[in-house]
Amino acid sequence: MGLSYQKARFISVRPDEYEYEKARQEWTDITWPHILKEAKKTNAVILFGDEVSFAMWGSLARTWVHQSKQPVVKTTWIRKGLKMFDAIEFKGGNFQDMESLAYSQQSQ
Incomplete structure (x- = not known):
């Protein structure tokens, strides 16, 4: 068939x-001059914002350990996350900022 197994080459879709x-x-x-004009006309405030989320637990999947030993990681299985929004x-x-401590999963 003329086919061979190949590693894919990734390219940007930009x-x-x-x-x-x-x-x-x-x-x-x-666009930007129109936004400025409308904001001035309506006495509006222009905000530039971004959000971020932080996981507050360590890696439970992989860790360093001596060879031939099974790693044991103690955990409460309560997963906390910090979510923030700033503008x-x-x-x-x-x-302007907002912060939220979120609990997505709790032990039972």
Whole structure:
């Protein structure tokens, strides 16, 4: 059949550079000025935000141990996570933040 088992070569699916620059220029020349104009007209605050989530437990799948010994990891099986959201104001640079300690799974 002429087939052979091969390792795949991964490539980026990012749009080509011309299309990327074109979209970026449209944002800079049209979209952003429109947002600024609308915010001024309605006395709105422009925020740029991001979120992050931290797992508060160690790796339970793999750990270092001497050869020929089974690793034993004591755990309560209570999984905690810290979720955070921050935003910064475009004018003034004030921060708006929110933090949440989440329990996704508890022992029974």
